[in-house]
Every structure is written in structure tokens, then in C-alpha cells.
Amino acid sequence: MNNNIVNLQDKLQALLLSQQGNFVQGSVADYIPALAKVNPALAGISVAAIDGKTVGVGDYQRPFSIQSISKVFGLVMAMNRIGDSLWQRVNMEPSGQPFNSIIQLEWEKGIPRNPVINAGALLVADVLTSHFSASKLAFLSFMRTLAGTEAIYVDNNVYQSELSHGNRNAALAYLMKSFGNIQADIPAILSHYFTQCSVSMSCEQLAQSLLFLANKGVDPRTNEVICSPKDAHRVNAILSTSGMYDQSGEFAFSVGLPAKSGVGGGIIAIVPGYGVICTWSPPLNKFGNSVVGVNLVAAIAEELGLSIYH
Ligand code: DON
Numbered sequence: 001m002n003n004n005i006v007n008l009q010d011k012l013q014a015l016l017l018s019q020q021g022n023f024v025q026g027s028v029a030d031y032i033p034a035l036a037k038v039n040p041a042l043a044g045i046s047v048a049a050i051d052g053k054t055v056g057v058g059d060y061q062r063p064f065s066i067q068s069i070s071k072v073f074g075l076v077m078a079m080n081r082i083g084d085s086l087w088q089r090v091n092m093e094p095s096g097q098p099f100n101s102i103i104q105l106e107w108e109k110g111i112p113r114n115p116v117i118n119a120g121a122l123l124v125a126d127v128l129t130s131h132f133s134a135s136k137l138a139f140l141s142f143m144r145t146l147a148g149t150e151a152i153y154v155d156n157n158v159y160q161s162e163l164s165h166g167n168r169n170a171a172l173a174y175l176m177k178s179f180g181n182i183q184a185d186i187p188a189i190l191s192h193y194f195t196q197c198s199v200s201m202s203c204e205q206l207a208q209s210l211l212f213l214a215n216k217g218v219d220p221r222t223n224e225v226i227c228s229p230k231d232a233h234r235v236n237a238i239l240s241t242s243g244m245y246d247q248s249g250e251f252a253f254s255v256g257l258p259a260k261s262g263v264g265g266g267i268i269a270i271v272p273g274y275g276v277i278c279t280w281s282p283p284l285n286k287f288g289n290s291v292v293g294v295n296l297v298a299a300i301a302e303e304l305g306l307s308i309y310h
């Protein structure tokens with residue numbers, strides 16, 4: 001891709017403007033009450049390239065609740081910590097089910113389909129809780145290192161809101177424990193999981209933090225190895241097949257990038273060898289993915305020819 005930065009900024013601005021009428025096509029997540037208070041008309045885009053250039057438009061520097069985008073970071077930490085043994089406890093198949101579904105977990109004896117649905121992320125949270133003496137601090141410290149700033153925080157309102165409306169996640173964790181696939185105490189696991197979901201970050205911070213996945217595991221800004229090339233490949237593969245939940249097939253079909261959504265309205269999309277796109281717009285479609293975000297990532301990928309399947 002050889003667009004210069006000024007052109008890219010103009011293109012992103014035009015794409016964002018073209019979506020102004022589409023906020024009403026989705027609904028802001030309200031099953032976590034604190035998220036329902038977010039202004040549905042806020043929206044931003046950031047594109048970070050591994051050559052060091054970052055472009056942003058709209059509310060790209062405004063922090064929002066990263067929610068399930070945190071599952072990507074938790075997964076990398078767990079892979080680094082326990083290696084291939086992780087894959088004896090969680091699969092790498094798309095679920096074809098809503099992100100918080102419990103049905104499949106019973107049929108499949110407490111082994112989650114993949115690490116980015118809620119059951120899989122709770123399993124990863126168990127690994128982190130069991131293998132770090134202070135897993136929440138370790139998670140925050142990892143995020144701060146990747147974002148290049150200490151100013152990354154947990155939104156305590158969102159955390160409390162998740163904790164008091166977390167019965168479905170608790171049910172997933174207890175079901176896995178009944179099958180012997182969970183080691184730590186469930187309240188500790190839930191506390192870790194809700195903490196990582198409640199981290200607030202901006203599009204710009206998220207895009208820059210994930211550059212290592214576009215660069216074979218190495219952070220291009222510092223040359224620090226964040227994960228092995230093999231694990232970067234594996235995470236991107238899982239994001240391609242499962243990162244957009246039961247819209248992952250359609251997203252691969254129409255966009256063609258590894259991506260992860262969160263019910264805060266964020267989407268990150270990895271462009272291997274180039275960089276990371278992050279969009280934010282809170283109203284969600286029926287799959288829990290941002291309506292405008294899906295449109296924007298699709299339009300950016302199309303406009304710049306970024307699909308990995310070309
Ligand atoms: O556990 C939950 O339901 C939320 N904390 C995260 C869900 C989420 O972001 C799903 N993504 N689209």
C-alpha cells in the first residue's frame with residue numbers, strides 16, 4: 001500500500017462522514033448497564049502502520065470500553081505463559097454461536113470452541129489467574145507497555161456493572177469447572193475477566209498496541225518480541241475464523257482481515273505486514289459487532305486493497 005498519509009487522512013474522514021446516517025441501525029449494548037450510557041454518535045478511526053505512521057479521524061483519541069478486544073491481549077499472555085498446553089483446554093474452531101452462548105459448552109464437555117468467545121476467554125482468565133500472582137496488575141502492565149503509556153486504566157463503573165450483571169459468565173465458568181477444566185476459584189477468575197473487559201483505551205492506543213500482530217510478533221516501535229511468529233500467526237488465524245463471532249464467515253467473505261470486536265463498539269483489524277485498523281462506534285448489530293465499525297473496516301479494506309485473501 002503506498003497511499004501517503006494526507007490522502008489516507010482525507011479518505012478516512014470521507015468514510016466516517018459517509019456513515020453518519022448509520023448509527024441508528026444498531027443499538028448500544030445495555031446488558032451491561034454502564035455501557036448503555038455511552039453517546040451512540042461518537043465514532044473514530046485510527047490506522048497505525050508498522051513503519052511508524054499513525055492516522056486518525058473523529059473521536060480516535062477518546063478512550064472507550066475495550067470489552068472483548070481484551071481477549072486478544074489475554075490470549076497472547078496465556079500463550080506466552082503456558083505454551084502449547086493451552087490448546088488441550090480450549091479449541092481453535094469457530095463456534096457459529098453467539099459470543100456468550102452456553103449450549104455448545106455442555107455438549108463439548110467444558111472445552112470452549114475457541115479463546116475469543118466468552119467461555120474461551122474465561123478459560124484464558126483462569127490460566128492467567130492461576131499462573132500470575134497478581135494477574136490483573138500483570139494484564140494492566142502488559143497493556144501499558146504495549147500502549148507506550150502508564151495512562152491506561154480500568155473503568156470502575158463498567159467493572160462494577162459487569163460484576164453485578166455477570167451471571168451468564170459465572171454460569172459458563174462454573175460449567176467448565178464441573179468438567180474439571182477450570183483450576184482457580186470462580187470469583188477470582190470473574191474478577192480478572194471483568195477487569196480486562198473494563199479497560200478503557202482509544203482507537204489510536206489499540207491500533208498501536210497491536211502492531212506486533214501485524215509484524216510477526218515483534219513490536220516495530222521498540223523491536224521487542226511480544227510473542228513468537230508462530231503465535232502471532234495463530235492469533236491472527238483465530239481472529240480470522242472467530243473474532244467477529246457468528247458474523248466471522250461473512251466478515252471474512254466481505255472484508256478478509258483478522259479482526260476482533262467488543263460490545264463497547266470497538267473493532268480491531270490486523271493487516272499482516274502493514275499495520276492495524278481500529279474503529280469505534282457504539283451501536284451494535286445482532287451479533288454484538290459495531291454496525292458502523294463493520295462498514296468502516298470493510299470500506300477501508302476495499303479502498304486500500306488490504307484483504308489477506310487477495
Ligand atoms: O462478558 C461480556 O459479555 C463482555 N464483558 C464482553 C463481551 C463482548 O465484548 C463481546 N463482543 N462483541
